[in-house]
Structure formats: C-alpha cells, structure tokens
Amino acid sequence: MYNPTRVHFGKGVVAGLGNTVSGYGRQVLLVYGKGSIKANGIYDQVMGQLQAVGSVVHEYSGIKSNPLVEDVDLAAELGREKGVDVIVAVGGGSVIDSAKVISITIPADHGAWEFMEGRRKPRAAVPLISVLTLAATGTEMNKFAVIQDTANHRKLGYGHDLIYPRHSFLDPAYTLSVNAGYTAYGIADLMAHAMELWFGEGDAPLSDRFILAIMQEALEAGPLLMKELGNYELRARIMYAATSALNGFTAYGKAKGDWGVHSFGHVLSVMYDVPHGASLSIVYPAWLKLMQERIPERVGALMKGLFGTDDSSEGIARLEAFLLELGCPVRLADHYAGDWDKEAVVAVMERNASNGAVHKLSAEDYRLLVDLYFS
Amino acid sequence: MYNPTRVHFGKGVVAGLGNTVSGYGRQVLLVYGKGSIKANGIYDQVMGQLQAVGSVVHEYSGIKSNPLVEDVDLAAELGREKGVDVIVAVGGGSVIDSAKVISITIPADHGAWEFMEGRRKPRAAVPLISVLTLAATGTEMNKFAVIQDTANHRKLGYGHDLIYPRHSFLDPAYTLSVNAGYTAYGIADLMAHAMELWFGEGDAPLSDRFILAIMQEALEAGPLLMKELGNYELRARIMYAATSALNGFTAYGKAKGDWGVHSFGHVLSVMYDVPHGASLSIVYPAWLKLMQERIPERVGALMKGLFGTDDSSEGIARLEAFLLELGCPVRLADHYAGDWDKEAVVAVMERNASNGAVHKLSAEDYRLLVDLYFS
Numbered sequence: 001m002y003n004p005t006r007v008h009f010g011k012g013v014v015a016g017l018g019n020t021v022s023g024y025g026r027q028v029l030l031v032y033g034k035g036s037i038k039a040n041g042i043y044d045q046v047m048g049q050l051q052a053v054g055s056v057v058h059e060y061s062g063i064k065s066n067p068l069v070e071d072v073d074l075a076a077e078l079g080r081e082k083g084v085d086v087i088v089a090v091g092g093g094s095v096i097d098s099a100k101v102i103s104i105t106i107p108a109d110h111g112a113w114e115f116m117e118g119r120r121k122p123r124a125a126v127p128l129i130s131v132l133t134l135a136a137t138g139t140e141m142n143k144f145a146v147i148q149d150t151a152n153h154r155k156l157g158y159g160h161d162l163i164y165p166r167h168s169f170l171d172p173a174y175t176l177s178v179n180a181g182y183t184a185y186g187i188a189d190l191m192a193h194a195m196e197l198w199f200g201e202g203d204a205p206l207s208d209r210f211i212l213a214i215m216q217e218a219l220e221a222g223p224l225l226m227k228e229l230g231n232y233e234l235r236a237r238i239m240y241a242a243t244s245a246l247n248g249f250t251a252y253g254k255a256k257g258d259w260g261v262h263s264f265g266h267v268l269s270v271m272y273d274v275p276h277g278a279s280l281s282i283v284y285p286a287w288l289k290l291m292q293e294r295i296p297e298r299v300g301a302l303m304k305g306l307f308g309t310d311d312s313s314e315g316i317a318r319l320e321a322f323l324l325e326l327g328c329p330v331r332l333a334d335h336y337a338g339d340w341d342k343e344a345v346v347a348v349m350e351r352n353a354s355n356g357a358v359h360k361l362s363a364e365d366y367r368l369l370v371d372l373y374f375s
Numbered sequence: 376m377y378n379p380t381r382v383h384f385g386k387g388v389v390a391g392l393g394n395t396v397s398g399y400g401r402q403v404l405l406v407y408g409k410g411s412i413k414a415n416g417i418y419d420q421v422m423g424q425l426q427a428v429g430s431v432v433h434e435y436s437g438i439k440s441n442p443l444v445e446d447v448d449l450a451a452e453l454g455r456e457k458g459v460d461v462i463v464a465v466g467g468g469s470v471i472d473s474a475k476v477i478s479i480t481i482p483a484d485h486g487a488w489e490f491m492e493g494r495r496k497p498r499a500a501v502p503l504i505s506v507l508t509l510a511a512t513g514t515e516m517n518k519f520a521v522i523q524d525t526a527n528h529r530k531l532g533y534g535h536d537l538i539y540p541r542h543s544f545l546d547p548a549y550t551l552s553v554n555a556g557y558t559a560y561g562i563a564d565l566m567a568h569a570m571e572l573w574f575g576e577g578d579a580p581l582s583d584r585f586i587l588a589i590m591q592e593a594l595e596a597g598p599l600l601m602k603e604l605g606n607y608e609l610r611a612r613i614m615y616a617a618t619s620a621l622n623g624f625t626a627y628g629k630a631k632g633d634w635g636v637h638s639f640g641h642v643l644s645v646m647y648d649v650p651h652g653a654s655l656s657i658v659y660p661a662w663l664k665l666m667q668e669r670i671p672e673r674v675g676a677l678m679k680g681l682f683g684t685d686d687s688s689e690g691i692a693r694l695e696a697f698l699l700e701l702g703c704p705v706r707l708a709d710h711y712a713g714d715w716d717k718e719a720v721v722a723v724m725e726r727n728a729s730n731g732a733v734h735k736l737s738a739e740d741y742r743l744l745v746d747l748y749f750s
Contacts, residue, residue, distance in 0.1 A: 001384065001516070007376035009627070141376070203608075205596070206615055209588035210624075217581045233578075240581055240628065249585075249624060252384070253615065 002161070003248050005141045009170045009240065011232065014131060017088075018049035020167050024127045025085020028055040031075060031099045032090045033063045037133060040177045046090050046131060058082045060102075066269070066276075067094040069101075069149045072112040076105035079126065086127045089165075092134030097145035100163035103128045116147055116156045125162040131169045134178055135239040136186030136277060138193060138246030140168040155266050170243065172236035176229070183229060184326040185277025187222045187238060191215055191323075192265075192280035193245040196257040198302055199295075201358045204253025211250045212305040217241045219306065223325050260356025261287050264369065267348045272336050274329075281328035282335070285320045286372035291359065292316065332373045345370050377536070378623050380516045384545045384615065386607065389506060392463075393424035395542050399502045400460020403430045406450060406474045407465045408438045412508060415552045421465055421506060433457045435477075441644070441651075442469040444476075444524045447487040451480035454501065461502045464540075467509030472520035475538035478503045491522055491531045500537040506544045509553055510614040511561030511652060513568060513621030515543040530641050545618065547611035551604070558604060559701040560652025562597045562613060566590055567640075567655040568620040571632040573677055574670075576733045579628025586625045587680040592616045594681065598700050635731025636662050639744065642723045647711050649704075656703035657710070660695045661747035666734065667691065707748045720745050 008016060021028060028050055037043040050057050060075035079087065079102060089099030104122035105112040114120040132140045139145065143164045148155045178186070194211045218241050225234040244250075251257065264287070265279030274282070292299040292312045303315025320330045329335040346366045348354075355361055361369065383391060396403060403425055412418040425432050435450040454462065454477060464474030479497035480487040489495040507515045514520065518539045523530040553561070569586045593616050600609035619625075626632065639662070640654030649657070667674040667687045678690025695705045704710040721741045723729075730736055736744065 001382035002380075004379040005377075009376065205612060206588065206592045206619060209592055210585060213581065213584035213588050217584055221580070236628075237580060244581060253611075 001248060001252050003141065003164065004166075005164050006167045007141055007170060007243070008167065011171060011173050013169050013171050014045055014049060014174075017046065017129070017131065017169055018053040018055070021050060021055060021086055021088060021129060022053035024129075024166075026054065026056055027082055027084045027086075028057045029075065029079040029082070029084040029087045029102070029126070030057050030059045030090065031063065031087060031095055031102065032059075032061050033065070033092075033095050035061065037090055042090060042131070042133060042174055046088065050088070058084060063091065063095045063098045065094050066148045066155070067098040067146070069111075069113050069116070069147050072098050072101045072105060072147060075102045076112065079106040084126060086129060088129050088131065090131040090133065092132070093137030093139045093146075096130045096132070096139045096165070097137075097147060099128055099130070100139070100145040100165075101147055101158065102126075104160070104162055112147065113149060116149075116158050122160055122162050127166045128163070129167045129169070130165045131174070132239070133174045134182065134186060135175050135235070135242040136189040138190070138243055140165060140170060141243050141247040144246070153270065155270070170239055172232055172239045175235050175239060176232065178229075180226065180229060180327055182275070182277075184226060184328050185275050185281070186242060187218055187225075187277075187326055188281040188323060188328045189277040190238075190242040190245040191218055192261060192277075192284055194250060195284060195302070196259050196262060197250040197254060199298065199356070199359060200251075200254040200257040202254035207250050207253050210244075214241050214245050214250065215306055219322060223322070226326050256357050258356040258358045260354070260359055260361065263352070263354040263356070264349065267345060267352060267354055268332070271345065271348060272332075272338075274335055278329050278335055281323045281330055282332055282373055283369075285316055285323070285330050286369055288316045288319070289372055290365065290369050295359065331375075340374070342367070342370050342374070376623060376627050378516065378539065379541075380539045381542045382516055382545060382618070383542065386546060386548055388544050388546050389420055389424060389549075392421065392504070392506065392544055393428040393430075396425060396430060396461055396463060396504060397428035399504075399541075401429065401431055402457055402459045402461075403432045404450065404454040404457070404459040404462045404477070404501070405432050405434045405465065406438065406462060406470055406477065407434075407436050408440070408467075408470050410436065412465055417465060417506070417508060417549055421463065425463070433459060438466065438470045438473045440469050441523050441530070442473040442521070444486075444488050444491070444522050447473050447476045447480060447522060450477045451487065454481040459501060461504060463504050463506065465506040465508065467507070468512030468514045468521075471505045471507070471514045471540070472512075472522060474503055474505065475514070475520040475540075476522055476533065477501075479535070479537055487522070488524060491524075491533050497535055497537050502541045503538070504542045504544070505540045506549070507614070508549045509557065509561060510550050510610070510617040511564040513565070513618055515540060515545060516618050516622040519621070528645065530645070545614055547607055547614045550610050550614060551607065553604075555601065555604060555702055557650070557652075558613075559601060559703050560650050560656070561617060562593055562652075562701055563656040563698060563703045564652040565613075565617040565620040566593055567636060567652075567659055569625060570659060570677070571634050571637060572625040572629060574673065574731070574734060575626075575629040575632040577629035582625050582628050585619075589616050589620050589625065590681055594697060598697070601701050631732050633731040633733045635729070635734055635736065638727070638729040638731070639724065642720060642727060642729055643707070646720065646723060647707075647713075649710055653704050653710055656698045656705055657707055657748055658744075660691055660698070660705050661744055663691045663694070664747055665740065665744050670734065715749070717742070717745050717749070
C-alpha cells in the first residue's frame with residue numbers, strides 16, 4: 001500500500017495551483033489536449049494561476065484521446081530543451097497518462113517506448129501536477145499510464161512509483177461541461193475498473209467490500225447525474241468514485257486484477273473506433289454471461305452485492321439495464337451501424353494475445369464472447 | 376487526500392525491514408514498550424534484521440500503554456545525543472504514537488509538549504518506520520498521535536504531515552499472541568473510529584459506504600477471530616480493517632469527525648483505568664441511545680446499513696450484543712466492580728470540557744449519558 005499523491009478536491013481548488021507549481025520551480029511544461037479547455041475557460045484559469053506566480057510556460061497541446069507515443073516523445077524533447085522544473089497536465093486520462101510518461105522521458109536519453117516495453121527503467125521524473133477535467137480513469141491518483149504506438153498497432157499499460165502525480169487538483173465543476181456520452185463512458189469505465197479488481201487474484205474481503213461500495217455509489221449517483229449533467233454534487237460523487245476505483249483502495253490484498261475485459265475492449269476501440277468506456281460497457285456484460293457458469297460463486301457474489309439477487313442472470317440483466325439507462329452501448333450494434341466481421345475481431349484478439357491475467361480465455365472462448373457482443 | 380506511508384502487509388514482511396532501515400542510515404533509535412516483544416520473539420527478529428545490515432541500535436523501552444510525554448522527551452534526548460538517522464518503533468498505538476512525537480522532538484530545541492499544545496510547529500522529523508504488533512488504533516498509516524501529560528491530567532491528540540511513518544510493516548502473525556481482551560478492545564476501537572467519522576461533518580456518501588464496509592468487515596470477522604485467536608487470516612482481516620478505519624479512506628469529503636465519544640471515554644480511562652477500547656464500547660452504545668432521538672436519520676442510516684433494520688433501538692441492541700460477544704464491556708459495571716460516583720464522572724467531563732466537534736452535549740446531557748453507562 002503506497003500512494004503519495006496529494007489530492008486537492010472541491011470547488012475552487014485550482015486557486016491553489018499557482019503556489020503549488022511555483023514550489024517546484026519557474027519553468028513549466030503545460031500539457032493539454034485538443035483545446036476544449038480553451039472553450040470552457042479552464043485554460044484561462046490555469047494560465048492565470050501560472051502567470052500570477054511568474055511561471056515561464058512552455059505549451060504542448062494536441063494530445064489525442066488515444067494518446068500517442070509520438071506526442072510523448074515530442075513533448076519530452078520540448079521539456080528537455082527548455083529545462084522544465086515541473087509539468088502541469090490539464091485534461092482527462094489521455095493527457096495525464098501522456099504527462100506521466102513525459103515526466104520520466106525528459107531526464108532519459110532514449111525514447112518513451114523503451115519504458116513502455118520494459119526495456120529501460122526510469123531513474124528520475126520531473127514533478128507532475130495534474131488538473132483533472134474528466135472523471136473516468138483514476139489516473140489522477142495512481143501510478144499507471146496507457147500509451148499507444150499506432151504504427152505498430154500496440155497499446156500498452158505502464159506502472160511505476162515515479163509517475164504518481166505529486167498533486168492532483170480535482171474540481172468537480174471542471175467536469176460540468178463534459179457531454180452526456182463521455183460522462184456515461186466515464187461511469188462505465190469506473191465500474192469496469194472496480195470489476196477488474198473484483199475478478200482479480202487473492203482473497204481480500206475488505207477490498208471486495210470497498211469495490212461494492214464504489215459500484216453502489218455509481219449505481220445510485222450515475223443515473224441521477226445523467227438526468228442533471230449540471231449538478232455539481234453529483235459530478236463530485238462520480239469524480240470521487242472514479243478516483244477511488246483505481247487508486248489502490250480496491251487492490252490491497254489482491255495480487256493482481258484481471259484486466260481481460262479491458263484487453264478485449266481495446267480490440268473494439270482499435271478496429272471500430274469505439275470509445276474506451278463504451279467498449280467496456282459492451283464487453284463486460286458479455287464476459288459476465290460467459291463467466292457466470294465458470295466462476296458462478298464469484299459472479300454470484302458480485303450480483304448479490306450489487307442488486308441483492310441470488311440469480312446471476314437477473315443481476316447481469318440489471319447491470320445491462322443500468323448501462324443502457326446511462327446511455328452506454330451494451331451491444332456492438334448500439335454503437336456502430338456498419339458491417340461487422342466476427343472472425344476478424346477474433347483474429348485481432350488472437351494476434352494481440354488479448355486475455356485476462358487471472359481468467360484465461362481460449363480461442364474458442366473468444367468466439368463465444370464475441371457472439372455475445374451481438375445477441 | 377494525502378497519505379505517503381508505505382505499508383508492507385503480510386506474513387514475513389519484516390524480512391525486508393533491515394534493508395529498508397539501512398536506506399535511511401546507520402544510527403537507529405529502537406522504541407518499544409514493556410518487553411512483551413521479547414517474550415514473543417518479535418524483538419529477536421527485529422534485532423536480527425538490524426544487525427544483519429550493520430545498524431547501530433540505541434534502545435528506548437518502557438513506553439506505557441497510555442504513553443507519557445516524559446518518555447517522549449527522554450527518548451528524544453537519547454536520539455539527539457546519539458545523532459540517530461532513523462527511528463524504528465515496534466509495538467501498538469502507544470509505542471508508535473510516542474515515536475511519532477519523538478521524531479519531531481529530536482530536531483527541536485524544546486520539549487514535546489510544546490507541539491502537543493500547538494505552541495510550536497515542527498520543521499523536520501527523523502524518518503520513522505513502524506512494526507505493528509496490535510491491530511487497533513490505525514496509527515501505523517496516519518499522521519495522528521495521542522500523548523498524555525499525567526502530572527497535569529491532560530491527554531491530547533496531535534496531527535501533522537511530518538509524522539506519517541515512512542514505512543509500516545504489518546505482519547498479522549505478529550498479532551497472534553495478543554490476548555482475548557486486547558484483541559476485543561482493538562475491534563471496539565476500530566468500530567469507534569469508523570463511527571466517529573460517520574457522525575462527523577460533511578455529506579460524503581462514498582466515505583459513508585467505506586465506513587459501513589469496514590464496520591461490516593469487523594462485524595463478520597471479529598466474532599470469528601474471538602473464537603479462534605490463532606487464525607492468521609482472521610488476524611489479517613482485523614488488522615487491515617483497523618488500518619483502514621483511520622487512514623483517511625473514511626474521511627474524504629468530511630470536514631471533521633465528531634470524536635465526542637473518544638473524549639468521554641478518556642474520562643473513564645483516567646478515572647477508573649478502563650482500557651481505551653473498553654471505554655469506547657461502554658460509551659458508544661450509551662451515546663447512540665442518547666442521540667437516536669436527536670439525529671434519528673443519521674443513527675437510523677447507520678443501523679440500517681449495519682443490520683438492515685429500520686428500528687434504531689434494535690440496531691443499537693445488536694451492536695451491544697456484538698460488543699458483548701467479543702468480550703467487551705457495554706456497561707461500567709461490566710468492567711469495574713468498585714464504587715461509582717456519577718457526579719464525579721460528570722465533574723471530570725465538565726472540567727475537561729469533553730465534547731464532540733460536531734454534536735455538542737450540555738452538562739445536562741452529560742448526566743443523561745452517564746446514566747446510560749449504568750442501565
């Protein structure tokens with residue numbers, strides 16, 4: 001158990017950003033995405049904070065929602081050239097994940113992908129401060145990052161103690177302008193994170209109770225938020241639930257999570273451009289239906305804990321109904337109207353050796369799973 | 376949200392103690408209690424670890440179960456004189472709490488009580504590493520310490536970011552020899568910590584769910600452990616529940632806990648030598664009975680969450696039954712057969728201005744509460 005990130009949570013917390021940043025130095029690398037923070041005023045607030053303390057700001061923008069290693073390397077080059085003292089990442093998971101890998105690439109003498117592939121180990125990191133604008137991945141309070149190498153069709157996760165953000169500023173008001181779709185996908189993402197740990201390895205009853213607590217919170221607050229996207233309190237509840245779902249609270253006593261559904265979801269994202277959270281809301285119900293006969297006690301305990309039912313099938317149906325109520329797809333056809341090729345999906349799963357760390361699926365299982373994406 | 380302590384949890388984790396300690400330096404201040412760690416072999420294991428890495432060990436032993444500021448000052452003097460690089464605290468809450476305050480007193484030019492009273496602020500701390508031998512207070516993963524100034528009849532709590540242990544080694548096997556009484560009091564203590572936050576200030580639904588999760592874990596594992604004190608898995612569940620009950624998981628989104636019951640319990644400890652956990656198991660049921668008419672929704676939601684009942688009185692009765700099943704007292708007479716003086720108890724409560732931070736009791740309320748200790 002270790003998590004050194006200082007989280008500043010609540011309305012107006014960004015008022016403390018400038019002083020926090022200036023404690024690390026004057027030269028700042030500001031990392032963000034495609035500019036939505038300029039439209040909603042967050043960029044101006046952050047720049048106001050940095051200018052007030054006399055920061056010299058070097059900007060790297062344009063991080064994609066599936067973050068690319070090319071951007072990481074270019075931003076690291078800029079940071080190295082400018083001798084930055086601190087990185088400020090303003091955005092959602094893709095921006096913060098990129099900034100995490102940038103932070104260890106700046107002091108290195110090689111490209112970022114060397115870390116992702118595990119060929120090199122980081123020795124130092126430029127301090128990273130995040131300002132979160134999307135409740136979903138939990139990256140704001142953990143040591144993980146996911147980066148894509150498009151040219152080689154690879155999308156890898158990475159974890160290291162050096163890439164915990166030093167500080168994360170979480171103002172739920174900064175998520176008020178997130179649209180319905182990405183709000184819903186964020187909720188699906190946090191639910192999926194909770195379940196990946198539920199189906200992990202190791203008997204940890206209290207961590208299991210924390211998992212149920214987080215999922216129950218999302219079951220309650222999620223549909224309320226979808227009816228009232230401008231409600232600050234509900235944004236705050238979902239933001240904290242998303243942070244809690246992957247900051248370690250649910251993992252203590254477990255050797256690892258499963259993460260199979262994530263790997264199967266990545267295949268749908270890569271092939272049909274399904275947003276990450278949406279891919280999870282399609283794959284999880286299918287995976288649960290497949291697994292309920294193989295690990296009936298574990299699936300049953302989850303459904304009992306979430307919905308009070310002893311009938312796993314009923315529980316899974318209620319989970320699907322919840323995801324649909326949010327506006328998430330639960331079948332591939334819900335998201336994508338084009339032609340599908342089931343065997344092509346299976347082939348990409350095979351090529352990527354997509355699988356869980358705990359519950360292994362065979363090639364035959366792939367077909368059973370993919371069939372369930374459609375029916 | 377901030378908690379930098381690295382927790383090493385599990386059977387045999389102390390095998391990593393030597394290397395961890397030597398990373399901080401050679402001169403070690405070893406702090407422990409009255410010697411039970413010599414009887415159960417823990418002292419030998421810890422010394423073996425320290426000797427293997429060539430530590431020079433300076434010992435300060437004899438910390439009392441109600442830890443005294445005199446010991447803190449004497450140990451700090453020893454640490455200062457020897458120029459220690461790191462403190463290793465081996466014991467329960469009293470030993471670790473003492474070591475926390477020792478860690479900031481060594482670099483200071485004044486006595487420890489100056490910190491406790493808030494007259495001076497610490498500027499530095501000698502790194503502290505704890506080895507826990509009793510599951511109860513949660514001090515192993517938080518920034519709090521309680522120290523007593525007997526001469527002046529004061530017992531104060533203190534909190535500062537500098538006193539988080541850098542590392543805490545939690546081997547549930549190290550608690551296997553804890554007797555039935557202190558095992559039960561530890562469970563009562565963790566339940567009380569959870570409730571002090573439940574009755575705190577601020578609307579934090581997910582923190583409330585975490586509180587229920589921790590209490591449900593103790594409701595399930597506690598009685599099983601009391602029937603089988605040598606069961607490692609059950610010791611592990613209670614150890615982790617105790618850590619979780621006061622490491623911040625339950626506090627996010629709350630401005631403060633109430634801590635009234637703790638302050639009323641301290642009065643019983645001071646007057647009749649009631650162990651801390653036992654004082655809480657007497658006061659909490661009484662306090663809940665008093666408060667169920669004043670804050671019926673809050674008491675009701677707790678009892679509903681714990682026992683599934685809509686009848687608060689029934690819920691409180693079930694909580695009492697649980698505490699009795701553990702072997703904890705729920706009335707003063709359960710613990711102490713001597714003469715009682717209700718008005719004297721009330722007088723000490725008044726003199727200490729004992730009260731909650733959120734739910735304030737009047738002098739008349741004191742009498743109602745104390746009456747409930749007896750009936």
